Amino acid sequence: MEERTTVAPRRGETYAGRSRQQRSSERRDRIVAAAVHLFGTRDYEDVTVADVCAAAKVSKRYFYEHFDDRADLLLKVNREQNEWLLSGIAAAVPEQPANLAEVFGPALHALVGMLRSHPESARVIYVNAPRMETRRRGVLREDAQFVAKVLRRATGEPKDRLAYDRTLLALVAGLSEVIIHWISQDMPGDPDQLAEHLTGIALALVGSATSL
Known part of the structure; x- marks a missing residue:
């Protein structure tokens, strides 16, 4: 044995x-x-x-x-929080949206809702992150690519990729500034109204770009 x-x-x-x-x-x-x-x-x-x-x-x-240090901590925490936010937004969009409104409506309501429910995360993503200029610009480009990926569910591939990508970068940067202002003012007003305003901005800007 x-x-x-x-x-x-x-x-x-x-x-x-x-x-x-x-x-x-x-x-x-x-x-x-x-x-x-x-x-x-x-x-x-x-x-x-x-x-x-x-x-x-x-x-x-x-x-x-x-x-490594405090800056490295903020960098990694910001990245992880942004990934959490994008995951929630992606989950809110239908798999086969019929039009842009079915993309931006659910996505932006989810975004505002998640930020409103997690105000500390909101400040980490949008308020403290701008102090890291290189990281902030990288996040804007990453988010624009994320929006392009989600939009393909409804619009397919654009005819003019460069013009389309620049439009989405402008969209993400513009919406971010509106959100930063909202967060900096302690998130006043009706969050659903803010989401509707953001949706209107997105539809106005991207609607003209889908034919590019």
């Missing part, structure tokens, strides 16, 4: 039933959640790495396992 051998876990591999990787992931999640709250309620210059660590209940050692 063969003798069974048991390999004992290395010291520090598991703790309270969680692996080292799980604990590291949980710490990162706490850091990100703390960053969203702090960057979403304070100006970027008023938030320090020590503030984030204190809110997340982690040491700086663990912070630097995941992020």
